Amino acid sequence: MKKLLRFTRRRLGLDLQMDKYAYDIDEQFGFMSKAKIPDRWVATTCGYCSVGCGMFIGVKKGKPVSVRGNSAHPVNEGRLCPKGLAEHYAITAPNRALWPMLKDRKGKFRRTDWDTAVKTLVSKFRTIQKRYGPEALGVISTGQLVTEEFYTLGKLIQLGFGVRNFDGNTTLCMASAVAGYKRSFGSDGPPGNYEDLEKADLVFLIGANIADNHPILCYRLEKNRRRTLVVADPRVTKTAMMADIFLPVKPRSDIALLNGMAHLILKEGKENREYIARHTEGFEELRRHLEKYTPDYVAEITGLAPEDIRKVALLYAEAKLPFIGWTMGVNHSTQGTETVNAICNLALLTGNLGRVGAAPFSITGQCNAMGTRETGFTSSLPGYRKFENPEHRRELSALWGVAEARIPSARGLAYPDIIEAVLSKKIKGLWIIATNPLVSFPNQNYLLQALENLDFLVVQDGYHPIPTSAAADLVLPAAVWGEKEGTFTNSERRVSKVNQAVEPPGEARSDFDIFLAVAKELGVYDELFPGWTKPEDAFGEWKDISRGRLCDYSGITYELLEEHGGVQWPFPAGARRDPSSTIPLYGDGRFQTDSGRARLWVVQNHRPPERPDEEFPFLLNTGRTVEHWHTRTKTGAIPLLNRLSPEAWVEMNARDAARLSLRHGDYVRVESRRGAIERVILRVTETVAPGQIFIPFHYAEANANNLTVSDCDPISREPNYKQCAVKVLAQKK
DSSP states (O other): OHHHHHHHHHHTTOOOOHHHHOEEEETTTEEEEGGGOOSEEEEEEOSSBTTOOEEEEEEETTEEEEEEEOTTOTTTTTOOOHHHHTTHHHHTOTTBOOSOEEEOTTSOEEEOOHHHHHHHHHHHHHHHHHHHOGGGEEEEEOSOSOHHHHHHHHHIIIIIIOOOOEEEGGGGTTHHHHHHHHHHHSSOSOOOOTHHHHHOSEEEEESOOHHHHOHHHHHHHHTOTTOEEEEEOSSOOHHHHTOSEEEOOOTTOHHHHHHHHHHHHHHTTOSOHHHHHHHEEOHHHHHHHHTTOOHHHHHHHHOOOHHHHHHHHHHHHHOSSEEEEEOHHHHSSTTHHHHHHHHHHHHHHHTOOSBTTBEEEEOOSBTTHHHHHHHOSSSSBTTTBOTTOHHHHHHHHHHHTSOGGGSOSSOOOOHHHHHHHHHTTSOOEEEEESOOHHHHSSSHHHHHHHHTTOSEEEEEESBSSOHHHHTOSEEEEBOOTTSOOEEEEOTTSEEEEEOOOSOOSTTOBOHHHHHHHHHHHHTOHHHHSTTOOSHHHHHHHHHHHHTTSTTOOTTOOHHHHHHHSOEESOOOTTOOSOTTOOOOSOTTSOOSSSSSSEEOOOOOOOOOSSOOOSSSOEEEEEEOOTTOOTTSTTTTTOHHHHHHSOSOEEEEOHHHHHHTTOOTTOEEEEEOSSOEEEEEEEEEOSSSOTTEEEEESOOGGGOGGGTSOOOBOTTTOOBOOSOEEEEEEEEOO
């Protein structure tokens, strides 16, 4: 009755909801909604993408009620993207995991206590290792944890459980950039900075839609009024619409374009011969290889005009400060690593790195993908050390006080290979932490088949039920962003503080506390984490582990981070530079290789693993939309973001739509050789070329990864999400 009365009063205009929509003055931010004025503001760092924006969470009566950008932060200067502006709603989402859940024999989840949950995890995993061998256990984590948690988890898995099969979902987005940097420069670590976007006279973005994926970087770019912007992408993205020169390359022709540019640079004598002679190796091999990449040859592969290839090559060669940036359009490929090498070749041939404004720059995906890469235990040992280097293992053995034999001399299985080992029944126990592979992993039917072979699956997440947690035997409820403390490291190597604003709901615990509880039950706490009670304990040890390495954190403290908003590594103990300043890598021309020289790589352009044919005539491209994040475990329960982008869609060129008698707004079915998605709304547009379609990958109910191939980059093991053959069929509304 009361609801009906309120409704009637509103319809009659008698209730203007003044309490709900009233405004007032906040002491820190001024005029704002009265309902969103908090009791206190807590400074922190955004938990979505890798840009690393500084922000404040407003807390009122113990609940998050608002967010604001931090105008003093060196990354974003107070600006936030749509996801950041709504981030506090993710904390109070209705599908938060509240307490440990254990499946009974009938397959029903039953609430349990933490003591039972931790004992069950350790007992089940130890039983599996005794029955099938130590490598029968796999762990898949994330780039969402704070650095302190990832470092703790790595020690727990590698030294506690003695398991090498440990990887993260960062392999699904950044592994090719990591592998490419290692092959070209001898180490991971982006050489450049965001400041480059403001100082470069040429900005070349290849496979990088920063307008949707990293909007704050667009602001940094737009501040630079002197630059020429070149964008290479098969799709006319929002970023492409900003370009001075747009190169609509055919899918998977990036390497041909980059080789063609290098060919022209050498032919026109625009290379930096002194830099090549002093700081690189492999030049003669590369020069001979590039001879065939003439403008006409490259034009045939890429679909570009020869004169456009020439124009862009000379623009890059003659620029004083050229910047090349890329994201998933490069990495999501069976040749992602080699594409990164071809990008690095351009920078090395012209000597364009080691200076502010000039760099080959990988724009990272997740908020702390860099922190996970540095603290290692997955593709490398902590501090960018190599598994196969005995000196590196001896260093860590001494620092940790453990036998060298316990430190692996080779990395374990990468993420896709862990799933393959589950399918082949070599791995029988799996621990999945803060990731949702039943939406994000390619070829979903393959993954579903694999998970059926497990003896025990543990899913640790802040949200439940989600597709992956629903398949678990044990669910561990974790604290999320805003509920725990630590650090993130962003794409430009800037370390920023993450602070707790509110308590986790129900019985959820921070991942750090969960890992320590498992260590105690496993009997390795006193040895591996002596006296640790808080994330800063892990940070202190990590500083010692990184000392003297390329990613040197030894001079960084929590207090320094709070004061300056973020500090870029390397920042060794005793460093005299301004903590807020930026520093490019390799300014001295010395690289992390045995010879101290960077490597120029011969790279041949190959076709996609699957091409359209008569039965499946379209090539599928996948990507993101600015309103949502990954598999929508965070954003899917936020009404504001769902109203902006409520459902998946298919973009198709108007000529293809006319040929199939399809109209804008129709519902369609999309099929590949692996699966199908139903009732996806069609957008008829010129943003995609004929013969291609585009689908965003966020939506579980129209999961693009039901369609994608299982092929991976043979070097990085990153999946090829970007190209597969599909057909599109009309469906009734």
